[in-house]
Every structure is written in C-alpha cells, then in structure tokens.
Amino acid sequence: MSLISRFALFFFTFFLFSSSSSSLYLSPTTLFLGYQKMRKPTSSSSPLPFSNLSTRSISRAVAELRALFPYWNRTLGADHFLISCSGLGRYGDRNVIELNKNSVIVSCFPTRPGNFIPHKDITLPPLAANLARRAGTGFLKYLGYVRSGWVKDPTWVKRLASHADILVESEPSDSSTYEERLTGSRFCLFEYEAGDVSPLGETMRFGWVPVLIADRPKQDLLLMDVLTWQKLAVFVGSTSGVQELKSVLSHAMEGLYDELRESCMAASKHLEWNGKPQLHDAFHMLMYQLWIRRHTIRCVQREWVFETAR
Structure with a gap:
C-alpha cells in the first residue's frame, strides 16, 4: 500500500457524519482526479491530485467545490486540507491562490523549493525500510x-x-x-x-x-x-x-x-507508519499537526451591505 493510500485510509477513523461539527474538511480527491481525463496510474507512486494538472483545471476544481458545498466560502478554504505529493506552486488564478495560501497542503517529504508554506503546510514521513532494530549493536567503524x-x-x-x-x-x-x-x-x-x-x-x-x-x-x-x-x-x-x-x-x-x-x-x-495506527506514531502526529492548524488561517468571506440613501 502506498504512503498516500495508507494515510487516506487511516484518516477515515476520524471521519464525522455531521459536517457541521467538523473542524477540517478533506478536499475530495475524486473531484480533482476527474480533471486528469481519467488517466490510469502507472504505479502506487503515481502523481497525486494536482501534480500534473494545469492552472485552469485546478481553478475549475476549486470552483466546483465552491458551487457544490457550502463550506469553502465560509473561510475561503482555510478549514480545508488536501494531499498533493509535489505540493502546489505559485499561480495567479484567484481560486488557486485561495487553495495554495489558505488550505493546508499535505505533501511528500522533501518538498520542492517554493511549494511549501511553513506556517500551514505539512510533510508526510516516508515509509521506512523493513529493517531490524539493532541500534548500537555493531562496531562503530x-x-x-x-x-x-x-x-x-x-x-x-x-x-x-x-x-x-x-x-x-x-x-x-x-x-x-x-x-x-x-x-x-x-x-x-x-x-x-x-x-x-x-x-x-x-x-x-x-x-x-x-x-x-x-x-x-x-x-x-x-x-x-x-x-x-x-x-x-x-x-x-x-x-x-x-x-x-x-x-x-x-x-x-x-x-x-x-x-x-x-x-x-x-x-x-x-x-513510523504501522499496519494499524498506534499512539504517537506518524499517523497520529500528522493528525495532531492538522488539528493545531484548524485555526491557523481564518479568512472569512466579506458580505457587503449597501444602504439606500434617503
């Protein structure tokens, strides 16, 4: 199982059926994958959502989120997070700017220079090789x-x-x-x-x-x-x-x-990633980092009120 698949599977243990009581919203990856023209992955480490998408496609995906669900407009995406292995670069489109600057981006470690905003983004610990724990048992040559x-x-x-x-x-x-x-x-x-x-x-x-x-x-x-x-x-x-x-x-x-x-x-x-999440392992540490970021950026959409002059 790939790292991203494992994280996504474990995440659903924190899933809430009441959306109104949620602190964070996972941007639906199936929506973004739909704009990749149903390109079939070549391996478990294939490009993730957004990694091969054009600016226009990403913008359309955010527009769909805005239209289909009421949650994005409340904070301009600040209470959303998504998984994109390569992270997001710099774009000039309004929708993509909101996504990149407001939403928490969970990317693979290490990230590309310029695709990581430290105060809100997170990197995924890689899967470790299946090696025995023998720390300090060898001769330090x-x-x-x-x-x-x-x-x-x-x-x-x-x-x-x-x-x-x-x-x-x-x-x-x-x-x-x-x-x-x-x-x-x-x-x-x-x-x-x-x-x-x-x-x-x-x-x-x-x-x-x-x-x-x-x-x-x-x-x-x-x-x-x-x-x-x-x-x-x-x-x-x-x-x-x-x-x-x-x-x-x-x-x-x-x-x-x-x-x-x-x-x-x-x-x-x-x-460390475990077959079943254990206390204080990589999965729970990532969930903790997401939790403390739920109020990192809070951009509320302005509602302009015009008064009719008497």
Whole structure:
C-alpha cells in the first residue's frame, strides 16, 4: 500500500457524519482526479491530485467545490486540507491562490523549493525500510556513512570518499549490507537540496545521528511542530569543506553525541507508519499537526451591505 493510500485510509477513523461539527474538511480527491481525463496510474507512486494538472483545471476544481458545498466560502478554504505529493506552486488564478495560501497542503517529504508554506503546510514521513532494530549493536567503524544517492554533488562525493573514516558508496548496497553499515557508523550524511533524504527517520531508529548538508532554510522538515530538529541533527552549510564538516562532527562527539543519539531513537517512533495506527506514531502526529492548524488561517468571506440613501 502506498504512503498516500495508507494515510487516506487511516484518516477515515476520524471521519464525522455531521459536517457541521467538523473542524477540517478533506478536499475530495475524486473531484480533482476527474480533471486528469481519467488517466490510469502507472504505479502506487503515481502523481497525486494536482501534480500534473494545469492552472485552469485546478481553478475549475476549486470552483466546483465552491458551487457544490457550502463550506469553502465560509473561510475561503482555510478549514480545508488536501494531499498533493509535489505540493502546489505559485499561480495567479484567484481560486488557486485561495487553495495554495489558505488550505493546508499535505505533501511528500522533501518538498520542492517554493511549494511549501511553513506556517500551514505539512510533510508526510516516508515509509521506512523493513529493517531490524539493532541500534548500537555493531562496531562503530566509521565516523560517517553516505549511501548511494544521499549526496549527489560530485565535488562533495569525491572529497568525502578521500577520507578513510567516511564510507561513501559508489553504487547501491543490498539491504543486509545497508543494515550492517548503518550499525557501524556514528553519523549519516545527507545533501538536503539534491540528495535522497527520505531515509531520515529510518536511520534515526538505529541511533544514527543525521547530518544535513544544505544552505537554504530547512522549513519542511518532518513534524516541525513536534520535533526540535536542532536536538536531533547536525546542520552543515553546503559551502563548508570536509575538514570543517569533520571538525563539527568531532565537536559533537565530545559532549553532545550520546544525547543526540538517544533523542534520535526516541523521536523515531513518531516517524513510523504501522499496519494499524498506534499512539504517537506518524499517523497520529500528522493528525495532531492538522488539528493545531484548524485555526491557523481564518479568512472569512466579506458580505457587503449597501444602504439606500434617503
């Protein structure tokens, strides 16, 4: 089952039959899918609602919501949320502007730059690989580990590979090798802009401290309302050199590493998807984030009253 399908299925446990007592409204995905000309998905990770739609199609979909249901006009979409893996970009159409600026957009992690509004939007924790929990059971052979695809900048890859205490894969490893290398390293290195950062939560449950290489603000990190990422990860600018990176990691090793590691393992349970939702898991954390956003933006449609001059 895909991540989006799982979230949508779990969501209906919070479904209310009385629409007047609802705090949030899920924008009906079937309505938006109808404007994709019944394009059949090619896989479970196929584009989600809005990902391939034109501005005109999105605008028509919002217009249908406005016409068919009474809820949109009450707040101009501020009490609605929708799921769009790629997020929404910038558009000039009025309907799309209301959707993008008022409604909560739940998108896949990480989002595209410019498609995420931090005070209202949410990112979905990715599905983790089915690996055993063996945090800290291996010999810590490496200071850092870079799996194939986690760092894509060729300059960074070349410089990191020249250091014997940092393991950089030249090609993808199988699951058993991956698990062995996870348990044998202290830090995992991710290039935030270009690399694959989706295994972030997966590695944290091994007690592995993530290192995020990036310069742009990290506003779309997972569960920003729940987790304090400054206490879970090490942040390094992309213009830094490898020696500076190792200096930062060495400093973290002196007094912060054990605290970081324990915090990562404790926080990882909030990033896990279970076959049946469990207390404090990824699904319930997402529902909590939606709940606290129910009054983030409250745009009430104005009703103009004209008085006849006597």
